[in-house]
Amino acid sequence: MAVDVALQLELEALYARYAEAIDDGPLEAWPEFFAEQCLYLIIPRENVELGYPLAIMRCESRDMLRDRVTAIKETMMYEPRYLRHHVTNLRVLSREHTILTATANFSVIEVLPEALPRILMCGRYQDTLQQHNDSWLFVERRCIFDSTLVPNSIIYPV
């Protein structure tokens, strides 16, 4: 089963830089991975399986993502924390000209002050990307997390 080697590694690098913007900053770089018209969802797997549309974070344009960043940096109150993503098992599912779909597994480790690391969330990205100049932008990113329990501390995007 042939893999498009260059595309695979290009996307792995893109997903790594995306995670870096969240884990190590600057967080302002995060919305720039998306197309102007886009859909970003963090949604429990149980809802996806039951066909419920309810998401715990929903942004419908790059501007909304930028507003989210402003809120995180300026107006939200929360305990400071570190995040660390692992993104593995990335696979391109389909490609037609300048559009592709892909999936990957993610886990997000959260480290609160004076605490040991713990897994905040794990799950699967379901993505649609559009080619843009010599890179790719997310048109849709669904972060489907494996939980029936909604974590009460989703401050940062996934």
Added chain:
Amino acid sequence: MAVDVALQLELEALYARYAEAIDDGPLEAWPEFFAEQCLYLIIPRENVELGYPLAIMRCESRDMLRDRVTAIKETMMYEPRYLRHHVTNLRVLSREHTILTATANFSVIEVLPEALPRILMCGRYQDTLQQHNDSWLFVERRCIFDSTLVPNSIIYPV
């Protein structure tokens, strides 16, 4: 040290699809990654190091793997749960014509209802694969997990 780029990415894709069958289903796809005559073991690292053959799961043919799937889906009683694999550090160790050996690190995160994610198991795959048409089948997969404690809830394969 030259890496066979196409083979490396082909195997990474195979391992990703294998994990997907367990994490996201359909679980019935899992036995199809194996040769008809095969050996599948989940075995504590301590036993491997001490030379004890005792495994906590042992299947000696694809039919036994299929039986296992039937048991999980139809006859076993257990609390529903989500699993999520991370497979990293995949390396081809040897290749002779249509047979290769490979190793990779794995961790399995388990999410029980109303609970936060936790690491169920981590360890290392030790694999032998055989080329079959344009893909590879597992002839032997040893899932050697880093623990002296045997988890009491190994329902799904690793």
Added chain:
Amino acid sequence: MAVDVALQLELEALYARYAEAIDDGPLEAWPEFFAEQCLYLIIPRENVELGYPLAIMRCESRDMLRDRVTAIKETMMYEPRYLRHHVTNLRVLSREHTILTATANFSVIEVLPEALPRILMCGRYQDTLQQHNDSWLFVERRCIFDSTLVPNSIIYPV
């Protein structure tokens, strides 16, 4: 954004073998990934961000790394444990002739006897490597871990 495919996979294999030396041994192989003159640091992210140089492990030559291995194997007292690394999101940041810089995310899962796996540490490698024969040696490896809490059980390197 073009990725040097061969280099990327060569480094991924190198990082996998590095992790294997720590997780599966022999630990004596670990110092051999470094140049004779080198810097190895395990340092809390908070210190890096505040500009404090204090590291919880600091070795300034390959000989010091070898001394560390001897200490771990012969003189230190600690509970036996298993470690398992996940290294993801590896990216080459710059390359000039025979020197390159790279970064990757890591997490280290620790398994103590009769205990479930837990995340000992997560963070980011910041590396400088030098080409040596047909491979690469670490001239500098900074293991920057996401924590304000210093784990009291850092026995092994990261």
